[in-house]
Amino acid sequence: MPGSQAAVAASFARERWLLPGVYDAARARALERFLREDLPRASFYAGLAGRPLGDLPVVDKRTVLADFAAFNRYGITLEQALAVAEAAERSRDFTATLPGGVTVGLSSGTTGTRGVFLVSEQESRLWAGILLGQMMAPASLRVLARRPLRVALFLRANSNLYETLDSRRVAFSWHDLTVPVEDHLPDLPGTDVLVAPASVLRRIAASKPAGLRPIQVISVAETLDPEDEAVIRGSFGLPVEQIYQATEGLLAVSCPAGRLHLNEGHVHIEPEWIDHRRFHPVVTDFTRTTQLVVRHRLDDVLLAAPGPCPCGRPGRSIAAVLGRADDVLTLAGDGGAVPVWPDALRHAVALAGELGDYRIEQHGDEWRVAVTGLPAGISRVGVEIERLAERLRARPPVVVPMGWPVEAPDQKRRRIRRVS
Numbered sequence: 001m002p003g004s005q006a007a008v009a010a011s012f013a014r015e016r017w018l019l020p021g022v023y024d025a026a027r028a029r030a031l032e033r034f035l036r037e038d039l040p041r042a043s044f045y046a047g048l049a050g051r052p053l054g055d056l057p058v059v060d061k062r063t064v065l066a067d068f069a070a071f072n073r074y075g076i077t078l079e080q081a082l083a084v085a086e087a088a089e090r091s092r093d094f095t096a097t098l099p100g101g102v103t104v105g106l107s108s109g110t111t112g113t114r115g116v117f118l119v120s121e122q123e124s125r126l127w128a129g130i131l132l133g134q135m136m137a138p139a140s141l142r143v144l145a146r147r148p149l150r151v152a153l154f155l156r157a158n159s160n161l162y163e164t165l166d167s168r169r170v171a172f173s174w175h176d177l178t179v180p181v182e183d184h185l186p187d188l189p190g191t192d193v194l195v196a197p198a199s200v201l202r203r204i205a206a207s208k209p210a211g212l213r214p215i216q217v218i219s220v221a222e223t224l225d226p227e228d229e230a231v232i233r234g235s236f237g238l239p240v241e242q243i244y245q246a247t248e249g250l251l252a253v254s255c256p257a258g259r260l261h262l263n264e265g266h267v268h269i270e271p272e273w274i275d276h277r278r279f280h281p282v283v284t285d286f287t288r289t290t291q292l293v294v295r296h297r298l299d300d301v302l303l304a305a306p307g308p309c310p311c312g313r314p315g316r317s318i319a320a321v322l323g324r325a326d327d328v329l330t331l332a333g334d335g336g337a338v339p340v341w342p343d344a345l346r347h348a349v350a351l352a353g354e355l356g357d358y359r360i361e362q363h364g365d366e367w368r369v370a371v372t373g374l375p376a377g378i379s380r381v382g383v384e385i386e387r388l389a390e391r392l393r394a395r396p397p398v399v400v401p402m403g404w405p406v407e408a409p410d411q412k413r414r415r416i417r418r419v420s
Contacts, residue, residue, distance in 0.1 A: 005167045007122070011129020015265070023314040027265055027286075034286035042292045044070035053268065058282060058295045061115055061247070072118050072291040074100060081116050082106075092176060094158040102290060103160040107247045115247030118291040119161055126287060127250060128164040130266060134253045135243065139215040143192055144169055152188060154181070154196035155221065185209045195243070197222040198232070205235035218243055223323050225346060225415065244321055246300070248293045249285040252318060257310045259317040269316075272297065277304050278322065278341070301328060301341070327416050329362045331394035338394040342416050348388045352380040359405055362418045368402035375401065 031053070040049040044067065048056055064071050068078035076098060085106040088094045097103055103124065107115035119127070136144075143149050148171040153162060158174040166172035175184040175196075181203050188194070188204070189211025195218045196204065204212075217232060218241045229240045244252040244260055249267055252260040262269050266287045271279035278301055285293040305319040323342040330337040349358055356372030358381070367385065371377040382399035389396035 005169075007125040008128045008132070008164065008167065011126050012133045013129075015130050015133025023265060027268075030266075031268055031284070031286045034289075038286075038289045039292065039294065041073040041289065042071050043075070045292065045294065053284060053295065056295050058297050060297045060299075064296070065116065068116065073289065074098075074102065074118075076102065076118060078116065081118065085116065089157065092178070095160060095163075097160065105159050105161060105247070106157065117247045119288070120290045121160075123288055123290060124161045124164040127161060130263070130287075131243070131250060131253075132165070132170075134261075134263075135216075135218065135241065137216050137241075140193060143215065149192050150190055151193040151195065152191045154184070154200045182207070188212045192216070193218065194236075195220055198224045198228045198240075201232045201240070202228050205232050208235065214238065216241060220245065222414075223321050223327075223342075227346075227350070242321075246298060248283045248296050248298060249288060251281065251283065252321075255309060255311040255313055255317070259305050259309050259311070259319060260321070261309065261313050261315055261317045264315040270295070271302075271304070274301065278302070279304065323414075323416065327414065327418070329360070329367070329416065329418050331389050331392060331397060332365070333392070333394040338392050340388065340392065344388065345385075345416055348384040349381055352377060352384045355381070358415060359402075360416050361402065361405075362397070363420050365397055367397040367399050369399055370402050370404050372404070 035053060036050055039045045040047075045056070065078060068081065069075045080098065081104045084096055084098060085104045088096055088104075089106065098118075101121045103119050103121075105117045105119070107117075140149055148169055150171045150173070151165060152173050152175060154175045154177055155162075156177045158176070162174060163172065173187070175187070177197075177200065181200060185204070185207055186209075188209050191212060191214055193216040194201070194204070194212075194214040198219045199222060201217060201219060214236060215238070217236050217238050219229075219232075220243045224240060224242055232240050239258070242252075242254040242260055243250070250263050251267060251269070252262045254260050266285065268284040268286060270282040270284075272282055273279045281298050281300060281302055283293055283296045283298060301322040303319045303322050305317045309317045327342045329340040329345065331340055332338070345360065349355065349360075354373060355377040358372070358377075359370045360381075361368045369378045369381050371381070378399070378401045385399055386396040
């Protein structure tokens with residue numbers, strides 16, 4: 001579709017070359033116009049047009065799902081959206097749309113609550129241009145000058161949104177994670193850009209498919225742990241880039257300096273501070289007008305990066321996505337519950353020595369640990385957890401071994417999880 005490709009190209013050019021020069025002014029105008037013109041098109045915000053952003057209510061996923069029709073301009077109900085999304089999940093054909101060409105997406109529900117999102121054809125083209133403009137490395141641009149760039153995406157579900165990337169210049173292929181990863185390996189030689197969850201990238205790296213020499217490797221959908229990044233980088237000889245995207249939109253992408261830049265040219269992010277560096281993002285996406293994302297609070301925990309980024313890109317950056325709120329375990333302390341951040345716990349596990357892979361689940365006062373290496377590794381993890389608890393001035397948990405959890409191949413891998 002030439003018109004669609006032209007729209008993606010225009011969005012790409014604006015993102016790559018025009019927006020950086022007018023960054024602050026452009027985003028301020030876009031946000032003001034969104035609040036004035038687009039906000040009242042969803043019934044939840046009908047009486048709030050023109051109000052300052054800070055006067056609008058903060059919502060979360062459960063709020064939106066409880067009255068889904070009120071948060072989109074077409075009054076599409078949750079039942080209507082789920083009927084299309086679940087039919088696609090069963091058939092593995094993700095091309096169906098709702099009236100008006102609206103695409104339905106369904107997240108895997110890491111926190112136990114599935115996310116549902118709606119995007120129009122116009123929004124899909126805008127998203128594709130923004131993503132390509134922010135993520136395409138110089139090496140990929142050089143390939144584009146000679147031939148189509150081959151992009152392989154591994155995710156549980158495909159979408160018309162992702163298919164927007166496919167064009168005369170980008171040869172896009174989706175690889176279904178409900179099928180064993182090994183079945184896809186013969187299709188990967190010649191891939192230029194490999195995009196997959198960190199756990200899948202690590203599995204592909206371990207398989208070392210002949211003829212797979214990507215020029216970009218990008219992690220999506222899962223938190224990229226340092227140990228995974230090191231293994232994947234070592235296998236492919238490339239830094240592992242990241243795309244941080246949620247049901248609520250494209251939130252951040254990585255840069256050559258290794259930071260994740262918040263997508264503030266299109267998404268307004270208010271930090272809800274946990275401490276001086278960690279925060280929950282409250283998201284307003286002022287490019288989406290089909291399903292409104294306005295002051296939507298995420299459970300994700302982000303780690304702010306200090307000062308301007310050395311890469312020179314405008315806007316704020318973060319050092320890492322530390323995990324979701326239920327990836328933060330707790331210990332009992334004299335003053336109440338003491339949070340144990342995933343990054344601190346990962347470091348403690350690393351001090352335990354070579355364990356292979358691991359899983360840690362909190363069940364109240366009991367922390368259950370599984371490792372793929374020698375069983376003695378569990379006792380070493382217990383010792384390091386005790387030392388961490390002492391540093392946090394908290395009481396250590398009871399550490400017990402558990403069997404390796406059953407994990408479906410299409411589920412997001414979570415090494416650290418608070419169950420109760």
